[in-house]
Amino acid sequence: MFTGIVTDVGRVLSVEERGALRRMRVACAYAPDTIALGASIACSGPCLTVVARGPEGEGAWFEVDVGAETLDKTSAGAWREGTRLNLERALKIGDELGGHIVTGHVDAVARIEKVEPFDGMSRFSIRVPREFVRFVAPKGSVALDGTSLTVNDVDGEAFSVLLIPHTLKVTTWGERKEGDPLNFEVDLMARYAARLAQTPA
Incomplete structure (x- = not known):
């Protein structure tokens, strides 16, 4: 984990x-x-x-x-x-859980559609394969290229995330551009919630 x-x-x-x-x-x-x-x-x-x-x-x-x-x-x-x-x-028992629970099991490859830099930050618009859109919710969590990020908003098959200057500096995100692929992992809680919703009581 x-x-x-x-x-x-x-x-x-x-x-x-x-x-x-x-x-x-x-x-x-x-x-x-x-x-x-x-x-x-x-x-x-x-x-x-x-x-x-x-x-x-x-x-x-x-x-x-x-x-x-x-x-x-x-x-x-x-x-x-x-x-x-x-x-x-890997997470050790007693470590600070600063992001969200990530398994390292990638669900799909997403793509960067747009990058909007401003005030030292950057807003990224990300497109995911259609079957994974239902797992993405505003203010929910996603893992992209191993980074825990908060979803700002969702528009069809695309969603946006905002990266602060620190994250842009200490990860590979500062190098990312439109069209780049990203390893996308669904939030574990969203995955189980969707499964429970599909399963008859």
Whole structure:
């Protein structure tokens, strides 16, 4: 489990094709001795398992195997050497829950339709596949590229989020532009509420 509060921005160092999966090495600022083999790290949304790690400059590198499903259903298939990723380590009991409960299981790839910068902030208009619109509500939560964000308003298949200067600075959002793909995860509570509404009593 995660909170959608990004703790570092990593950078893809290498991508190695291994049949139906890809081994990726990511540089980060985490201390290498704090990254355990088998640990889960959310990488711009998808929860990935650490299979190797070591020191890299003043930080560390870790490697993950990205499977065919993740490559097909998320933006991970487009990650290349140099791609920057929003990173978050798994939630520990007792940690502050600053965002919302995020599983790291991406539901769909959304797209940025419009970016409106103002006063150091930016408003993003996001389009999601039609079948996921019912999970998005004004003032509700969504996870986009691993970031917990509050929905401002909803208009058909699009919704908007407002990012403050701090978020733009410490995540990859400051680099985002119109047309960019985003890994979209439905809020867990919205998912179960929708399921309960569909199930006969």
